[in-house]
Amino acid sequence: MRREIQFIRRQAKAVVVGLSGGIDSAVVAALCAKALGPKNVLALIMPERKDKHFRDAVAIAKQLGIEYKVINIAPIAREFDKACRPKGKKARANIRPRIRMALLYYYSNLLGRRVAGTGNKSEISIGYFTKWGDGGADFFPIAHIYKTRLPKLARELGIPEHIIKKKPSAGLWRGQTDEGELGLSYGVIDAALRGKRKNAKVARWKREAAHKRRMPPMLKQ
Numbered sequence: 001m002r003r004e005i006q007f008i009r010r011q012a013k014a015v016v017v018g019l020s021g022g023i024d025s026a027v028v029a030a031l032c033a034k035a036l037g038p039k040n041v042l043a044l045i046m047p048e049r050k051d052k053h054f055r056d057a058v059a060i061a062k063q064l065g066i067e068y069k070v071i072n073i074a075p076i077a078r079e080f081d082k083a084c085r086p087k088g089k090k091a092r093a094n095i096r097p098r099i100r101m102a103l104l105y106y107y108s109n110l111l112g113r114r115v116a117g118t119g120n121k122s123e124i125s126i127g128y129f130t131k132w133g134d135g136g137a138d139f140f141p142i143a144h145i146y147k148t149r150l151p152k153l154a155r156e157l158g159i160p161e162h163i164i165k166k167k168p169s170a171g172l173w174r175g176q177t178d179e180g181e182l183g184l185s186y187g188v189i190d191a192a193l194r195g196k197r198k199n200a201k202v203a204r205w206k207r208e209a210a211h212k213r214r215m216p217p218m219l220k221q
Helices: 003-012 024-036 052-064 072-086 089-111 121-126 146-156 178-182 186-193 199-207
Strands: 015-018 041-045 065-068 115-117
Touching: 003 052, 015 024, 015 089, 015 146, 024 041, 024 115, 024 146, 041 052, 041 089, 052 146, 072 089, 072 178, 089 115, 121 146, 121 186, 121 199, 146 186, 186 199
Parallel strands: 015 041, 015 115, 041 065
Antiparallel strands: none
């Protein structure tokens, strides 16, 4: 944990973080609060509906003693849907994390803070994030930690057990879960990423997601 805290201190004096009610954002918010002090962490809770994940996010913010703002993104998403009429399920779903990214950077600009990303090593490695959505951040405090290794750190930080054991979900649509959408468990994915076993699907995801992990190509003089 000391390494993560030192990293955060080098990157920012104050941060904005999107708090979803899941383990990843809870760990990032807790690390930032430890590294910078609770008064230097603003959590944005950006639900489409006030469900159990929303309630968990509010509870985490209160537990950590950090300031939080609730912004219902449903009206924004509806206007976007109305204007663009997206037909593809994934294209429509990806609008949501991009709206959240825009809100995070609004407060980042307004308050002169950095945006702390919540992506872990497993998601980033296989490209399981929205480009210019949850992939848009100034730094990523847990990008070096595999998903299956996050529970240990979460327990050290005092994250409630029911959040640690919650099924991972990007919240892209009602009832969506990461492992259900991917068709593989994080245990299998992490084993493949760590070279413990081969998996053709994971290898393909990692290869195809290369463009998400680097800056856009440009000509050099």
